[in-house]
Amino acid sequence: MFSINxxxxxxIYEQLYTRISELILSGSMAxxxxxxxxxxxxxxMGINPNTVQKTYQLLEQNGLIYSVPAKGxxxxxxxxxxxxxxxxxxxxxxxxxxxxxxxxxxGVSAKTLHEEIDSIKEKQQ
Amino acid sequence: MFSINxxxxxxIYEQLYTRISELILSGSMAxxxxxxxxxxxxxxMGINPNTVQKTYQLLEQNGLIYSVPAKGxxxxxxxxxxxxxxxxxxxxxxxxxxxxxxxxxxGVSAKTLHEEIDSIKEKQQ
Amino acid sequence: MFSINxxxxxxIYEQLYTRISELILSGSMAxxxxxxxxxxxxxxMGINPNTVQKTYQLLEQNGLIYSVPAKGxxxxxxxxxxxxxxxxxxxxxxxxxxxxxxxxxxGVSAKTLHEEIDSIKEKQQ
Amino acid sequence: MFSINxxxxxxIYEQLYTRISELILSGSMAxxxxxxxxxxxxxxMGINPNTVQKTYQLLEQNGLIYSVPAKGxxxxxxxxxxxxxxxxxxxxxxxxxxxxxxxxxxGVSAKTLHEEIDSIKEKQQ
DNA sequence: GTGGTCTAGACCACG
DNA sequence: GTGGTCTAGACCACT
Numbered sequence: 043m044f045s046i047n048x049x050x051x052x053x054i055y056e057q058l059y060t061r062i063s064e065l066i067l068s069g070s071m072a073x074x075x076x077x078x079x080x081x082x083x084x085x086x087m088g089i090n091p092n093t094v095q096k097t098y099q100l101l102e103q104n105g106l107i108y109s110v111p112a113k114g115x116x117x118x119x120x121x122x123x124x125x126x127x128x129x130x131x132x133x134x135x136x137x138x139x140x141x142x143x144x145x146x147x148x149g150v151s152a153k154t155l156h157e158e159i160d161s162i163k164e165k166q167q
Numbered sequence: 168m169f170s171i172n173x174x175x176x177x178x179i180y181e182q183l184y185t186r187i188s189e190l191i192l193s194g195s196m197a198x199x200x201x202x203x204x205x206x207x208x209x210x211x212m213g214i215n216p217n218t219v220q221k222t223y224q225l226l227e228q229n230g231l232i233y234s235v236p237a238k239g240x241x242x243x244x245x246x247x248x249x250x251x252x253x254x255x256x257x258x259x260x261x262x263x264x265x266x267x268x269x270x271x272x273x274g275v276s277a278k279t280l281h282e283e284i285d286s287i288k289e290k291q292q
Numbered sequence: 293m294f295s296i297n298x299x300x301x302x303x304i305y306e307q308l309y310t311r312i313s314e315l316i317l318s319g320s321m322a323x324x325x326x327x328x329x330x331x332x333x334x335x336x337m338g339i340n341p342n343t344v345q346k347t348y349q350l351l352e353q354n355g356l357i358y359s360v361p362a363k364g365x366x367x368x369x370x371x372x373x374x375x376x377x378x379x380x381x382x383x384x385x386x387x388x389x390x391x392x393x394x395x396x397x398x399g400v401s402a403k404t405l406h407e408e409i410d411s412i413k414e415k416q417q
Numbered sequence: 418m419f420s421i422n423x424x425x426x427x428x429i430y431e432q433l434y435t436r437i438s439e440l441i442l443s444g445s446m447a448x449x450x451x452x453x454x455x456x457x458x459x460x461x462m463g464i465n466p467n468t469v470q471k472t473y474q475l476l477e478q479n480g481l482i483y484s485v486p487a488k489g490x491x492x493x494x495x496x497x498x499x500x501x502x503x504x505x506x507x508x509x510x511x512x513x514x515x516x517x518x519x520x521x522x523x524g525v526s527a528k529t530l531h532e533e534i535d536s537i538k539e540k541q542q
Numbered sequence: 543g544t545g546g547t548c549t550a551g552a553c554c555a556c557g
Numbered sequence: 558g559t560g561g562t563c564t565a566g567a568c569c570a571c572t
Contacts, residue, residue: 091557119208141266145259152288163277172560233424236545361560362556384520391516395509402538413527465572
């Protein structure tokens, strides 16, 4: 299903959130595409339905999916200007800054950080 | 003391850890300098001694301080090559990469990230 | 439970650590096997939950178990090459050397030490 | 003086005890040789006189030194059969066995342990 | 007075 | 019900 590993400290619902949002933001899941039902995800991944529901709820709050009662959940249409994306983008930048400051504090050079970014960019293309 | 406003979200011992490690890594606290006693920090910050001890223990595990029972806790000598620093640096880079990937996934341009790094670098100088 | 008689001298959490790590390293506890909940261990052994948690935390730090909050703690898969094991093995050899040097300094012959090792080896088989 | 390093977890009086007993057992300090006065050791090593006194007291209890009130402390004559040595030897063997068991539990082969012993023996000759 | 250990008991996020 | 965090307060070994 959404292959995540339970270990690793972070709560399951958060990991699942990250994974699905990646799929949506990268376009691997198209707008209006239906997400698998909560019960199915829970069963396939061997986790609690409550956990999946929490994930879906969080995705909906952040404007990445919308749910149609009694039908299911669907991927939102995301334009570059949509509020949802803007808000998440802002959050991601804040987090990025924090980790950059932290790395610099630990003696990592700015040059190294620049290189890491370029290397990530290359891999994704 | 270590002037931080305890905020919700992250555990107290972690916030305190971050603050003290900043002071050590930046050189604001010199090698072999004595840290204030656990009880004193706890009293001044209005938190429990156990919480402070957890912080000190974590700092010791990561090789940033060393504790001499019945004497006090002291800042470690950190050379650029020390294992402690290398390990922490590695961790900070991993975290940096994750947040960079996350930001890029959210549509942040590599250019923006480069600029953020430069802006951080400038502020610190 | 983990049947040990708590003795003076060494801290409880350490004795418990030793006992559990023996079970894991010897294979008496299989990978991914669930450890009894902290509270249960504490109750059965008549000690404080915090003390047990300290043990579990230490086991996790050393890579012998992994904890999934709200689910439980589980035995790690340990391969001969795993970092966790390698690190612990290294530590155990260092300690062994120290005690061997100490014994020799006290006039114990190398022959006696060799015999002791063989005798231990026999018992375990 | 007796060069030990304060760090390293173990209490100072214990480290100092180990160091001095090594010197005595190895013959580096001859029988009836006078040990430096407590105050001098404390001053030179930058530690508390009480700590040194505790060490000397422990050495005396274990029959390694004897103290002449108002004169000082002196190294005992140790024959191979002396009770003091026998008792310490016994203790060192117990400790050796424990560490050997521990190493074996961590997957160290008996062969490796045998080799370590031989290597120690060679260095000392 | 210092750090280390331990108890008793509480609350929270998570599943 | 589970692990994680935190408080309040105690005792101990060591300096």
